[in-house]
Amino acid sequence: TTWPNHIMDELEHLLVDTDGFNDAGLQKAITPCSNYVSGSQLLGRETAAQWVRVAFHDFATADVEAGTGGIDASIGFETLRPENSGAAMNDSLGFFAPFVNAHVSMADMIALSVVMSVGSCSAPSIHIPLRGGRVDATEGGLFGVPEPETDIHTTLNQFSQAGFSQSDAIGLTICGHTLGSVHHAGFPQVVPESAVTPNNTGGGIHFDATPDVFDVDVLNEYLEWKGQRGGPLVTTENITVRSDLRLYLSDNNATLQGLAESSSKFISTCVSLLTRMINTTPESVRLTEIITPNEVKPVNISLAVDSAGQVRFSGYIRIKSGAVIIRSWALSLGFILIACVSHRITWTSRSGASSPAFSTHAIAAQTGNSSMFGTTFYHFFNTTLDPAQGISAFKIMVMRSQDQSVQTLENGREGYPIEDVAVFLPHETTIASDGSLSLQAAVLTAADVQNVTAVISAPSPQLGTISPVIAKSVVNFERNGVRGLYTLFTATIPGVPNLRQTTLDLTAHGRGSLVYRDEFRRIAF
Numbered sequence: 001t002t003w004p005n006h007i008m009d010e011l012e013h014l015l016v017d018t019d020g021f022n023d024a025g026l027q028k029a030i031t032p033c034s035n036y037v038s039g040s041q042l043l044g045r046e047t048a049a050q051w052v053r054v055a056f057h058d059f060a061t062a063d064v065e066a067g068t069g070g071i072d073a074s075i076g077f078e079t080l081r082p083e084n085s086g087a088a089m090n091d092s093l094g095f096f097a098p099f100v101n102a103h104v105s106m107a108d109m110i111a112l113s114v115v116m117s118v119g120s121c122s123a124p125s126i127h128i129p130l131r132g133g134r135v136d137a138t139e140g141g142l143f144g145v146p147e148p149e150t151d152i153h154t155t156l157n158q159f160s161q162a163g164f165s166q167s168d169a170i171g172l173t174i175c176g177h178t179l180g181s182v183h184h185a186g187f188p189q190v191v192p193e194s195a196v197t198p199n200n201t202g203g204g205i206h207f208d209a210t211p212d213v214f215d216v217d218v219l220n221e222y223l224e225w226k227g228q229r230g231g232p233l234v235t236t237e238n239i240t241v242r243s244d245l246r247l248y249l250s251d252n253n254a255t256l257q258g259l260a261e262s263s264s265k266f267i268s269t270c271v272s273l274l275t276r277m278i279n280t281t282p283e284s285v286r287l288t289e290i291i292t293p294n295e296v297k298p299v300n301i302s303l304a305v306d307s308a309g310q311v312r313f314s315g316y317i318r319i320k321s322g323a324v325i326i327r328s329w330a331l332s333l334g335f336i337l338i339a340c341v342s343h344r345i346t347w348t349s350r351s352g353a354s355s356p357a358f359s360t361h362a363i364a365a366q367t368g369n370s371s372m373f374g375t376t377f378y379h380f381f382n383t384t385l386d387p388a389q390g391i392s393a394f395k396i397m398v399m400r401s402q403d404q405s406v407q408t409l410e411n412g413r414e415g416y417p418i419e420d421v422a423v424f425l426p427h428e429t430t431i432a433s434d435g436s437l438s439l440q441a442a443v444l445t446a447a448d449v450q451n452v453t454a455v456i457s458a459p460s461p462q463l464g465t466i467s468p469v470i471a472k473s474v475v476n477f478e479r480n481g482v483r484g485l486y487t488l489f490t491a492t493i494p495g496v497p498n499l500r501q502t503t504l505d506l507t508a509h510g511r512g513s514l515v516y517r518d519e520f521r522r523i524a525f
């Protein structure tokens, strides 16, 4: 894929930027893995485990033959159903809500959270491949999440409707039940009140000795009948609610004995089953390619037209260091080659023609960011462009430290595209006392643009679920003076509920059928 791909870029950010500079803030919720982010640690709840359970409950009502359900965030509308009992659903969706935007659906957050939980709560880190592009449901789906009371026949039918065979169902359940606990609060029919203690007020009993590690312990403890022996859904005195025991015994432990061959067999089976679980979606959904951490990624690339009409080109280049440490970087924009001590920048002018050279420098790498994929470093650049020449794309040159070889990253062939005819200016957004927002854009006067509009995508509350819906509205911009070679345009819109998550797609119509777009810009900083 070439840059930008908004869905993949956003999910990659959430997955990879988990620490230090530009931390997306998701992984902290499950660091350490025993952490509970939605309330007191004394409750004995675990956010990482909740995330995996929520995904299962969203998935479990899929009907693969009908092509409906699966990971579609319909779970948000279904939290009052007895089959979705427990704090996990609204805890998790409530935590994910501030991450949702025009290109990050709640359904993708649910899938991503499984990848994050399993990847973070394992060593070496277990990587479940993530794809994006799931679409949020607008209402609840079918009933049919298996409960502790559900008989084995019904349970297997429910899994089968979701595309999972008997051995898949057994495998997926034991893979899920390596994390977390069953709680007296929510499941008093499974866990007795005696589990409640001052340090465990929710009365959680673990499935295995390591409830905060995604590992094979639950399986070994069950088969060897030691430790937690598979947990409360195996051992509870109330026979009716021994759903795990019924499931595991439904093929006389054959599936589990197969999985117990080795830890790696268990892990690889879990990866495969959990991947299938998060990729079960309504049939209209087209998932993206697998999201892999970018070696080199442009971040927050922006143009700004200052009051003197100067064009500032700035942003970050994030570099992932694995085996390769990159000592220097450069930006190239086609024809201009800028050389300073160890950085080079070239670019393509607006017309694709060569432009005069300029020099800039990168500010030393920001604090490294260590993620489950390795460490990343941010390099800042900020330079002035000649507005008459403009910019249409840039390329990035990196030097590998091992052999000093220089590689030019061209984002396919054409370079990383950048729009300089119509530019939204998020730093100039102002908020009036009545909450309304004044937006600014700059459009190159020579482009002879008649019509500037924007689609605003604002995550907004919706009835029946804690998950936001993206409300879209269109706004027309009016001329508002001149800055150098640019004409300023402005628009006023009513306040939005979630400013930080609200984005805008700017469109300017020029001569003939020429259209200039500055897409997926944060409305304000």
Ligand code: HEM
Pocket (backbone or CB within 6 Å): 045, 046, 049, 050, 052, 053, 056, 086, 087, 088, 146, 147, 148, 155, 172, 173, 174, 175, 176, 177, 179, 180, 181, 182, 183, 184, 185, 186, 187, 233, 243, 244, 247
């Ligand atoms: C027959 C199928 C299943 C039944 C009846 C079942 C039932 C339950 C119950 C009653 C709890 C306790 C929840 C609480 O006290 O908060 C639980 C916890 C959990 N389940 Fe399942 N489950 C099943 C399958 C699965 C599957 C397939 C997964 C994921 C792949 C999964 C993942 C989890 C996780 C991670 C927890 C711990 C949650 C926490 O600690 O908050 N379960 N399950």
